[in-house]
Structure formats: structure tokens, C-alpha cells
Amino acid sequence: MLDTLVTATAPSPPVVDDAALARAAAEGDTRAFERIYRRHSPRLYALLWRLCGGNAARAEDVLQETFIQAWRKLPQFRFESALATWLHRLAVNTALMELRAATFESLDIGESGMDVLAEMAETPRCHATGMDLERALLTLPPRARAVLVLHDIEGWKHQEIAVELQMAVGSSKAQLHRARSLLRTRLGDA
Incomplete structure (x- = not known):
């Protein structure tokens, strides 16, 4: 059986x-x-x-x-x-x-955030690079940051961004170029 x-x-x-x-x-x-x-x-x-x-x-x-x-x-x-x-x-x-x-305030990291930053300073460079990128992203002008986030992180097309942000497609492309250029400059890769 x-x-x-x-x-x-x-x-x-x-x-x-x-x-x-x-x-x-x-x-x-x-x-x-x-x-x-x-x-x-x-x-x-x-x-x-x-x-x-x-x-x-x-x-x-x-x-x-x-x-x-x-x-x-x-x-x-x-x-x-x-x-x-x-x-x-x-x-x-x-x-x-x-x-x-209102202009967004800079990131308030507080005491616990200082501990995290201290730990990150002791970790390999690849972790610090991520933090450097996050900090550089925080310094971008709001519209340029919005276009960069929507395009490069969220995967939106310029046409979608243009509609959503009420701008021309060319303006979306220009803002993305500006954001990337500012990031390269701020990260020291220009």
C-alpha cells in the first residue's frame, strides 16, 4: 500500500x-x-x-x-x-x-545620528560613499532633487515627470542634467 x-x-x-x-x-x-x-x-x-x-x-x-x-x-x-x-x-x-x-530644513541627525555617523566613519569607504551621496542629494535645489529622485530612483520617464511637475520635457531633462552635474561636483568627481 x-x-x-x-x-x-x-x-x-x-x-x-x-x-x-x-x-x-x-x-x-x-x-x-x-x-x-x-x-x-x-x-x-x-x-x-x-x-x-x-x-x-x-x-x-x-x-x-x-x-x-x-x-x-x-x-x-x-x-x-x-x-x-x-x-x-x-x-x-x-x-x-x-x-x-517652505525650504526644507537640513537633516537633523540628533545625538543618535551622531553615533551612527561616528560608526560609519570607522567603516570601509563604500559605506561612506553612500552617506556622501545622501548628503549631496540633500543639498540639491528642490526641483532638481525632485526630478533626479523621480527619474533615477523611481524610474519615471521625462514625459511623466513633466506632466507631474508641470514643466516642459526639456526642462525635466535640464533639471536632471543640473542635478547630476551638481552631484558630481559635490562628490568631487567633476
Whole structure:
């Protein structure tokens, strides 16, 4: 007789797509909106952290403002694009409004940050290079930094950046060139 081991696994809960969650949240379902937040906030935070010049508190504030706006605007969401795309645009627009309203402060590293920097000074050069790049990125003008982050880190095309930042495609390319040139100069590779 053939012995076989059969394991029964509980079926995993069905994955609810973004469109269904958005529809439910638009009708006031806070649990659906919480799922949207949990699903999309990590990626949006990473984007906002870079756009905010590495200021974690500012990025968190912009992230929260993004989701407040999303809650208010979900009833008008027309499902012409993916929810992730819509949230991404909303986050970028919120960050850019913040950039226009005030110049981002430099990164406040505090005492614990000083410990991290001290440790990094003792590590091999490859780690310090990453820190040098992050610091140089923080010094870029806001529009140039936004174009660099969206193009080189997020993988956006110049056409998408131009639409989102309300500039000509040529301006997007010029800002990217400017950002890269400034980074090379600040990193000593010019």
C-alpha cells in the first residue's frame, strides 16, 4: 500500500484588489482605507523621504497629509489609472506643495545620528560613499532633487515627470542634467 502524506492547508484569504478597496473606502469603509494605507505607505514614504531631503519627520508629515487628502478625494477617484499611480501622484504633489511653501530644513541627525555617523566613519569607504551621496542629494535645489529622485530612483520617464511637475520635457531633462552635474561636483568627481 502506498503511504502518502496529505496536508490540508487553510485557503489563504482572497487578495482584495486596490480598486475594490478604493470603492469601499470611498463609501466610508475605514478598514478598507487602512488596508490601502498599509499596502501603499512604505513605498510612498521612501519616495517622500527622498523628496523631503532625508528629513524623516517631514516625510512622515507629508505622508500623513497625502493620506488625509486621499481619504477626502477618494469619492472623486475615477479609476482611469491604478490606485497606486493616483496615490503616487498625490504624494508627489503634496511634497511639491510643501517644497513651494517652505525650504526644507537640513537633516537633523540628533545625538543618535551622531553615533551612527561616528560608526560609519570607522567603516570601509563604500559605506561612506553612500552617506556622501545622501548628503549631496540633500543639498540639491528642490526641483532638481525632485526630478533626479523621480527619474533615477523611481524610474519615471521625462514625459511623466513633466506632466507631474508641470514643466516642459526639456526642462525635466535640464533639471536632471543640473542635478547630476551638481552631484558630481559635490562628490568631487567633476
